[in-house]
Each structure stands twice: as structure tokens, then as C-alpha cells.
Amino acid sequence: MFQVTDQGLWDGRPSLGGVWVAHPDATDPERVIIRDTGSDRFVIGALFRRERDNPGPALQISSDAAAALNIIAGQPTELNVTALRRAAEPEPLPDPASEEVAAASAAPETIEAQSLDPIAAASAAIDESEAAAPASAPVPTVAAAPASTLARPYIQIGIFSIEENANNTAQALRTAGMVPTIYDQSSSSRRFWRVVVGPSQSSAERQQLLETVRGLGFQDAYFVTN
Template identity: 40%
Template sequence: MALGRASAAAMALALLGACAEMPGAAATGSGSDGPGILRIEEREVERPDIYELEARGLWDGRFSLGGRWVAVTDQVDAERVRIVNLANGRAIEGGLFRREVNLPGPPLMVSMDAAEALGMQAGTPVEMRVVALRTETVEIPAPPPAAPAATPAGEPPEAAAETPAEAAADGAIATTALAAIEAADADAGAPPPPAQPAAPASGRRLQVASGSNQEGADAVLRRLRGAEIPAEIRTAQAADGTAIYRVVAGPFPDADAYDAALARIRELGYADAFAVR
């Protein structure tokens, strides 16, 4: 216990000594002359050069899974689109699927969630616009550092006065150092904390989408994995022999991971996701 108190005290004194020797240590930087990168942002940008269509669209009134999406008869190299109801100007972002050419109805068919967000009535066609989206990465440069004030000729440079922030930081470090010494005294005889149990190998799962369109299921799978959500496609067979592709996310080891994944999946537009085994 004495050795633990001595080590904590030595560390605290070393920390205080370092702070005293380096009053300007709060400045950080990459070491280069340039301003550097402040942050990197991802933005959804319309790409009509990839795909754009203005045509009549319809929600047939049936319940649908998969959140907000639109189905077209074209073969399109896009997973994400902006869907616009030209009648009222409402616009949303959603998934893009391919529908069978020989099915009756207008060129565009939307999901139940998309129709609700766009203000569409069941069975009533409206003029719509669909345009492909792409995620672009934009680097936001950091502002250049402020130039130091010029020193008149013949006058020695004055030491910079300690700012209130630096004084507060020094006080916080000193408080932390003293707290480390006191904590070493208090915890020297305390038993070690119990080990946390390992998370189970299997956990909860969420069904995100289901349908007979394999390309659409593959697109949903890629989007989930792009958002770092574990997922897989499970294949089943309907009564008439049609293959059904179910996109299932998970497993999630605990309730917190499950809730976080469900919130993220709904942010991606799949509001109908529900729990499965």
C-alpha cells in the first residue's frame, strides 16, 4: 500500500512539474504549415446523369415492409434516390427497387411509408420525380492560425500572459494530481472489481426487408453493411414456389446494441423493421 501511494505521488508531482515547465503546451497541430482538415462530411447529392425519371406513381393501398422506397421497371445502378411528389412538392429519400415490367399499374410504385410521407392517397396516381443519389465526401479545411502580433524593433518579446483558460487548466491538473494521491490511499486495500460476464454468442435479430426481388434485397444488404450493421439474406419459398429473400440484421449481443441498431436502421428509411429469431 505504501508503494502504491508513493507511485501515485510521484506521478502527480511529475505531472505538476511538466505543467510548470510547459506553459504553452495547450497548443496542438499537425506540425505542417498548412491549416489542415477540420472535419470530413458526407453529403447526399442528386445525380440525374445516373438516373432520373418523371412519371405517374401510385401506392396501391397494400401494407409493405422495408420503409420508404420506390419501384421502377428500369435496370438502374443506384440504391438510393430522392422521391418527389410533384403535385404538392413534398420530397423524401428512399430505397430503389426494380419491379416486374408486366405488372399492371403506372411506371412508379411506392411503399406505404413513402406514400404517407409524400401525402399520397391509396389508389390515386400522381406525377412524381425520381432521381439517383450519391454520397460525396467533402473535406472542410480548418481556419488558418492567427498571425502573431509584431514586436517593435529594439524591444524584447514579452512573455504571453496566462489566459483564464490556461489558469483553469492548471488548476484542474493540480486538483487531479491531488485527487490521484487521495484515491491511491483510499483504493489501496479495496478488492478488485468483479469481472464482467461475456456477451452471449447469439442475440436478437431484426428483419429489415422481405420480397421476391433479389436485386432489391442485395441493395438493402449492401446499405446495412455500409452503415456497419451486421446483416444477411435468408432465402425461403412461398406456397406457389416463388423465392422470398429476407434481409435480416444481427445478431446483437444485448439490448443496448439492439436498440442502437434499430434506431440506425430506421434512420436509413426502414421504419418497418421488426424483431425475429
């Protein structure tokens, strides 16, 4: 869906939103792998759009991304950024003989994904990081929610390289009346904490939750599968 190799820079200032990278050609927020081509270190984060006329390298990274990749402030570094989406199973069509078909018909929501050769390694890394959290990962103490029919029913608040930052973010969400979940995960021997809220049961509910989250200052939040 998106792939670029270019010079990236952290300007040295602390940044909110966890691990992210911004590029002028980005459109919608995406989940990405950010890889330092020199050291081959990588981290999973979010992709956002930056203004094209901003000075400096095309790729701008957050302070958490720089910490995960051991990138020094003010030092341009060649980065490869790869965005992937998984295909969602189409919703089953209703029985042609049912009364619902006579009233209306709806096309299933499907997200296509292509795995080209340069992206294969990135896809495997995402699968590995999400397939199993470490045994020490905390189990969310919330009641099981009904299964959602949305392809991406959760909202990811951020990915943090420091556990305290993830805990502080989760507490802010609880204070606002939401129920966050913190995933303690690791990738390439690097540990990180991912904060999400959800699942939403409808597109309207999900959009309202996103607006509430962004109203709290988490402008980088976006929809995810889990």
C-alpha cells in the first residue's frame, strides 16, 4: 500500500503518539514497519502525512521511533518504510430468499493486500509481533465484548517504547470513561507497549469513539484490527 526508502530525521524534540513516521506522500494513517537500512533494526509504528514544503529530509520520525532505532537527533538516516494491510473476510451475503434482500442489499467491506517480494519480510515481522505477546503480558481485566463485524473495530492510541508512557496514556483514557487495553509485545528482541480501545460494534460507534479520543489530544489515533 505504501513503500519508500529515503532519508529520515528526528529533530530532537519529544513527541506524542508513540512510534510514528511522517512523509509527504502519505494519505490515510497506516500501520508500518520502519527499518534503518544501515543497521537493519526495525520497529512497528504508524504512518502519517507531513507538509511537503517543510524543510529537511522527506521522512520525519517521532522520539519513540528514534529511541527504538538508536537514531541520534539531527542526524539524517536512510530509512525504509513499508505499510501493509491484511485482507478482511467479506461479510456473508444474506439468503436471496430472505425478506432482508427484498428490502435492501449491502456490499461486503473488503480490504485487499498484495505481498510483493520487498514486502515479504515486513509482513512476516508484523505477523510474528502480533501472533503472540510474551508470557508476562498483562491480561486485560474487562468483560468479553460481542464479536464485531467491522474489519478494523479497534482504535490504536499509540506504540510506546517506555511502559510508563503507555500506562499514563491508558490512565488518561480511563479517566475519560474509556476502557483501554495495553499489549506488552516485542519484535526483534525489542519490547514495546501498544495501547488500544475497542472493539466498536458499528462504524458510527467507532467514528464517535475516534472523535472522543482525538478530542483528548491523541491526534495520531487510527483504526486497527486488534
